[in-house]
Amino acid sequence: MGEFELLARIRERLPADGSRIHLGSGDDAAVTLPGGATATSVDALVDGVHFRRELFSPAQIGHKALATALSDLAAMGAEPGEAYVVLGLPADFGEGDCLELLDGMSALATATGTSLTGGDVTRASELFLAITVVGHAPGPERLTSRNGAQPGDALVLSGEIGAAAAGLLLLERPGLGGALPAATAERLRARQLAPHPRLGAGLALAAAGATAMIDLSDGLGGDAGHLAQSSVAGLRIDASTLPLADGVEAVAAACGRDSLSLAVGGGEDYELLASIPPAQLEEARRAVHEAEGTELTQIGEVAGSEVEIRRPDGRRVEPEGFDQLA
C-alpha cells in the first residue's frame, strides 16, 4: 500500500470535521477559521524512548500520543480544536497496525471533541509519531501560562499521582502484581497505557483564576521546577498532602522503592499542577469536580525561592529518576 492510498484510508477514519474547519485533510494545507486566541503544541513520541511496542498495542500508542499532546492544551486551559499527525512507519508495522493506531487516536479525538485535520505518513526505520494540537480560547487572557504564580498563591493538583510510574513497573515486572488486588493493578497499568488529558479540569482552573498551570509529564519534581522557574518563584510542597494513587505504596514497597520518591519522580501522570489565589480555591475545587468528577488537592503554596518537597519530619523528598527505559 503506497503513501497516497494509505493516506486515503486514514482519511476515511478521521472524526467528522470540527466547526472551525473550512477545508480539511487532502489539500496542500488545511484551512481553519480560528478566531480568538489559539494555543499550539507539538509532541514527538519515538518507540524505545516514549513507549515500547512490546508493552503497548497500536491502539494504545495512538491514544497515548494524542493524550499527551492534548494534555499540553489542558495545561493552558484551552478547548481542544484540531490535531495534525505525522507517522513514521517501519516495515514491520503493517497496514493493520497503522489503522488500529489511528482507531485508538480517533476514539480519543471523538471523546474530546478534537478533529484530526491533517497529517503526513512516511517510511522510517523505527515507529515515531509527531502530533501538533491546536486549542482555542475566546482571548489570550483566558489561557493560563506557566509564568504567573504569585507568592501566597495556593498550589493545587488534580487527581492522583504515582499511578503511571507504578503501572509501568507492573508492566515491566508482571510478578509484582501479586502485591495488590487485581483491579487496583489493572487501574495502575491503564494510567500508564491510556492516560487521560485533564481538559475539563484545565478549562475549569483557567476560568477559576489559576495564575500558572503545567501538566505533569516529567513528574511533580521536575514539572514543579519548570513552573517555579517560569514564574521566578519558589514552591513549598507538603509531602503528607500528596494524593498518591491507590496501590502506589504497595508497588513501591514490592520494588524496595520509596513511594513518595517514585510518585514525585515518575512522570506521565498528566495531572495538572496550578497556582491559584486562596480566595479562588473553593470555586476551583467545585468546578474541577463538576468537570471531571475528580478532586483538586492543595499540596502547598507559592513561597520562598526554590522548590521544596518536605516530609512531616522535615526531610526532603528526592525525586527518583524514572523513565520508560529505566
Place this chain on the structure above:
Amino acid sequence: MGEFELLARIRERLPADGSRIHLGSGDDAAVTLPGGATATSVDALVDGVHFRRELFSPAQIGHKALATALSDLAAMGAEPGEAYVVLGLPADFGEGDCLELLDGMSALATATGTSLTGGDVTRASELFLAITVVGHAPGPERLTSRNGAQPGDALVLSGEIGAAAAGLLLLERPGLGGALPAATAERLRARQLAPHPRLGAGLALAAAGATAMIDLSDGLGGDAGHLAQSSVAGLRIDASTLPLADGVEAVAAACGRDSLSLAVGGGEDYELLASIPPAQLEEARRAVHEAEGTELTQIGEVAGSEVEIRRPDGRRVEPEGFDQLA
C-alpha cells in the same frame, strides 16, 4: 546536553517573534492571535527517505525541511506565519550538527518572515524532522485549494522544472558534471539542496484569481494528477511548452534518460502549478514576475477527463519514477 538545555540553546537561535505571537516557545503551548483564515500543513522528513546525510549538510537539511513545508503554504497563497519543529536526533548527530541545522532553518525563516514558534526534541535512531507551518490570509476566499479548476482555464507553471532531479543525479554521480558548465551544474545542485518556496508567486497567483493550485513536490506528472483528481477535471499539457531548467537536457543525455520524462517524473522542484481563467493570465504573469522575478508559463489547459502530457508528435510523456533513493 539534556533535552531541556538543548531546547534552551535552540530557543536563543530562533528569529524574533512574529506579530501574531502572544506567548512564544517555552510554555506548554504557544499562544497566537491568528484572525482571518489560517492554512496549516505538516511535513515529515526522514534520513534515507527524503534526504541523505552524506549528500546534505546539517544546514541544508534544516533549510530544505522548512522550505518544503513552506511550499505547501505557497500553494495555498497564504502568507507564512509560524513554524513548529520536531527533531528526532540520533546519537551520531551532535550538538554542533543540531545547531547548524537550526541555523539553516532560521536563515530561511528570517528570509520568509516565518517565526519558529515552538518545537520538541527527542532521541531517535535516525535523523527525522516534522515541521508544522501555519500561514494566514484575511479570509478563506483568499486561499486557493486544489479543487477549483474549471474547463477552459489556462494551466500555468512558475519557474522551471527538472532542476532538482538533475541536481540529485549530479550529486549522486559527480562525474556527470563534465557534461555541462560548472556554474550550470552548481545551479542544478542548489535546486536539489536548497529549494526555494514560491511564497511570493503563490500570493500573486491567489490574488490574480487562480482557481486551483498545487506545489510540485512529487513531480509535474504526479502533482498534475492530484490537482485534476481534486478538481474532477482533465488537464491537457503541451510538452513542447514545458520550461526545462538549463542543463537538464545535458544531464539526462549523459545518463541516457529522456529529458522530458526526467523533468515530469522528478519531484522536488517546488514550483507552483495553477489553473486560472485566461482573462486573468496576463495580470498573473505580471504579478508573479514582480513578486519573484520569475516567469509564469502557460503549459496547457483544463480540458478532457484525464491528465495528458503530449509531445508535438502526439506521443505521451511517461513520468519516470524517481526519488531520493533511486
